[in-house]
Amino acid sequence: MSEQSNRKGCTSIFTLYPSFVPExxxxxxxxxxxxxxxxxHIVTRSTLHRADIVEGDxxxxxxxxxxxxxxxxxxxxxxxxxxxxxxxxxVHLGMSxxxxxxxxxxxxxxxxxxxxxxxxxxGQRLIFRDPRRFGGISTHANESDFHxxxxxxxxxxxxxxxAAHLAAALAKxxxxxxxxxxDQRILAGxxxxxxxxxLFMVGINPARLCTGLNAQDFARLADAxxxxxxxxxxxxxSSLRDYVNASGDEGSYALEHAVYGxxxxxxPRCHTPLKTRLIAQRTTVWCPSCQPMRPPGVKPAPxxxxxxxxx
DNA sequence: CTTATGACCTGATAGC
DNA sequence: TGCTATCAGGTCATAA
Numbered sequence: 001m002s003e004q005s006n007r008k009g010c011t012s013i014f015t016l017y018p019s020f021v022p023e024x025x026x027x028x029x030x031x032x033x034x035x036x037x038x039x040x041h042i043v044t045r046s047t048l049h050r051a052d053i054v055e056g057d058x059x060x061x062x063x064x065x066x067x068x069x070x071x072x073x074x075x076x077x078x079x080x081x082x083x084x085x086x087x088x089x090x091v092h093l094g095m096s097x098x099x100x101x102x103x104x105x106x107x108x109x110x111x112x113x114x115x116x117x118x119x120x121x122x123g124q125r126l127i128f129r130d131p132r133r134f135g136g137i138s139t140h141a142n143e144s145d146f147h148x149x150x151x152x153x154x155x156x157x158x159x160x161x162x163a164a165h166l167a168a169a170l171a172k173x174x175x176x177x178x179x180x181x182x183d184q185r186i187l188a189g190x191x192x193x194x195x196x197x198x199l200f201m202v203g204i205n206p207a208r209l210c211t212g213l214n215a216q217d218f219a220r221l222a223d224a225x226x227x228x229x230x231x232x233x234x235x236x237x238s239s240l241r242d243y244v245n246a247s248g249d250e251g252s253y254a255l256e257h258a259v260y261g262x263x264x265x266x267x268p269r270c271h272t273p274l275k276t277r278l279i280a281q282r283t284t285v286w287c288p289s290c291q292p293m294r295p296p297g298v299k300p301a302p303x304x305x306x307x308x309x310x311x
Numbered sequence: 312c313t314t315a316t317g318a319c320c321t322g323a324t325a326g327c
Numbered sequence: 328t329g330c331t332a333t334c335a336g337g338t339c340a341t342a343a
Contacts, residue, residue, distance in 0.1 A: 021336065095336055132320045134337055175314060192336065282336070
């Protein structure tokens with residue numbers, strides 16, 4: 001698992017290494033940690049080392065050179081940097097993306113795969129590093145272009161997902177609920193980790209088809225998604241703060257996953273051996289006892305006979 | 312239209 | 328020891 005490898009030390013004043021594959025909580029933690037270093041500052045120089053990680057205009061201006069950063073936003077797993085003149089630059093961390101803030105004159109410990117960097121008027125440098133290059137950057141001249149190109153196809157943010165939207169979007173979907181939760185057009189921010197965790201929390205089998213879920217299922221699922229993400233944001237934030245404040249230690253935080261990454265172990269709730277298989281091409285772990293294919297008390301629907309024509 | 316699948320990419324790890 | 332095979336997964340293009 002790459003989560004350990006992502007937590008190596010660094011000579012920067014701080015590093016923003018997500019403890020896990022970046023999903024919504026990790027991106028939100030990065031966003032919050034970057035804010036004090038970026039907001040109000042001017043990009044004095046932008047440098048692109050790999051043009052193919054950028055979608056859109058790759059000019060210095062498009063890469064925010066000379067621009068003053070006003071806000072850092074996030075929708076799902078997508079981070080966006082907004083400037084006073086209205087330009088927008090997005091960063092998606094993909095599988096292995098990192099955003100590093102370096103003090104003047106320092107270099108990252110691992111200086112490979114550095115694809116883009118921004119020198120700030122503070123002297124600090126912001127660096128985008130992404131070994132696997134599943135992540136990337138996009139540039140937009142204004143807010144409406146950014147919205148049309150990047151936000152229009154994204155569902156509402158998973159941190160504030162409500163039951164009504166979930167039910168409306170999925171009630172007629174003929175696919176496993178887990179596959180639907182991974183679909184960023186339905187809701188933005190849930191990946192493989194939090195999909196499995198949320199489904200475990202509400203006792204829904206990840207292979208169950210959306211059409212088999214009722215309004216109460218969607219309501220409890222929406223509650224669980226918000227809850228598990230909010231708790232991860234809080235924990236991830238403290239982890240990053242620990243790292244910044246501590247003397248170089250990586251921080252002791254490790255989120256307690258109930259099922260994710262626990263293949264071959266037993267359910268933390270009932271101690272039944274967990275099951276593992278691929279759903280939507282992703283490793284999926286669940287408890288066959290806590291997450292039955294049929295909810296308790298529900299019997300298979302009887303076959304319906306054709307109505308007899310009445311004379 | 313909806314849903315499914317392979318490709319992309321590199322680092323870690325297991326096994327020989 | 329060094330080599331090879333396998334696995335991880337977010338998103339996109341393409342297929343069914």
